[in-house]
Structure formats: structure tokens, C-alpha cells
Amino acid sequence: xxxxxxxxxxxxxxTCMEGVAWLTHKYVMHGIFWHLHRDHHLKEHYGFLERNDLxxxxxxxxxxxCLAVGTLYNLPAYTSVGIGITLYGACYFxxxxxxxxxxxxxxxxxxxxxxxxxxxxxxxxxxxxxxxxGESFGMLWVSWKYFRNNQKNNAA
Numbered sequence: 427x428x429x430x431x432x433x434x435x436x437x438x439x440x441t442c443m444e445g446v447a448w449l450t451h452k453y454v455m456h457g458i459f460w461h462l463h464r465d466h467h468l469k470e471h472y473g474f475l476e477r478n479d480l481x482x483x484x485x486x487x488x489x490x491x492c493l494a495v496g497t498l499y500n501l502p503a504y505t506s507v508g509i510g511i512t513l514y515g516a517c518y519f520x521x522x523x524x525x526x527x528x529x530x531x532x533x534x535x536x537x538x539x540x541x542x543x544x545x546x547x548x549x550x551x552x553x554x555x556x557x558x559x560g561e562s563f564g565m566l567w568v569s570w571k572y573f574r575n576n577q578k579n580n581a582a
Contacts, residue, residue: 444514450485467556491508547569
């Protein structure tokens with residue numbers, strides 16, 4: 427029974443991270459910390475890294491803290507939350523950095539409807555190069571309109 431509870435906590439933490447990421451992206455990255463996120467939209471970075479990559483560390487801190495507290499004090503719920511946050515971070519790396527932005531040239535082509543919708547939504551997000559008027563701030567949950575666009579493109 428404890429294993430089921432821990433798995434449920436991991437999945438809940440992972441799922442909640444999409445909401446946290448959406449809110450943080452819209453109101454923090456496109457708000458007070460725009461100066462760090464700006465280069466991600468304008469491509470003013472030099473080399474492989476961007477100032478925006480600092481957010482990876484910022485997002486990792488709660489996961490690290492939960493894993494440390496859960497492990498040091500034998501609190502499985504904290505460990506499970508830390509695992510969920512860390513898994514979301516890994517998913518973010520694979521989906522956003524590898525699949526969408528091709529920072530390492532892998533996962534280039536996919537006929538998967540869902541993956542195409544994610545890529546299209548992110549492309550629409552980057553269409554807006556400024557701080558305001560953005561759309562599609564999430565990573566894994568995208569509007570159905572991006573699936574419909576895929577269907578139109580597939581029919582053509």
C-alpha cells in the first residue's frame with residue numbers, strides 16, 4: 427500500500443509541475459525575470475548555453491531539497507515529491523531542449539500527433555519575441571488547436 431501511495435505522490439508532483447512551469451513561465455520568466463529569459467526568444471546568446479538555462483537550476487532546487495529532506499529524515503512523501511519534480515525536469519530536458527530546440531541533434535523527425543502539437547505550440551510561443559502577447563506557456567499540455575492544425579497539415 428505504501429508503494430501505491432508513493433507512486434501516486436510521484437505522479438501528482440510530476441503533473442503539478444506542468445502547472446507550476448506554466449505559471450512561472452508566464453508570470454515570472456515573462457515578468458520580473460524577463461532579462462534572463464529574453465535571450466531564449468531573441469537568440470542573443472553566444473555558444474551552446476543561454477542565460478535562460480539558469481532556470482534549469484532554479485527549478486531543480488525544490489526537487490533537490492525534497493530528495494535531501496526525504497532521504498535524510500526518512501520521509502518517503504518528500505522523497506516522492508522530489509522524484510516527481512526531478513522526473514519533470516528530465517522530461518523538460520528531453521522534450522524542450524532535445525526534441526523542440528534540437529540543442530543536440532537527436533529526435534529530429536516524428537510523425538506522432540502529440541509531439542507535432544507540442545512542437546507547433548512551442549513554435550507559436552516563440553513567434554512572439556517580446557515580453558508580452560505570448561501564448562502556449564506550458565510544455566506537455568497544449569491547446570487542442572495545435573492538434574487540429576496537425577490534422578489539416580496531414581490531410582494536405
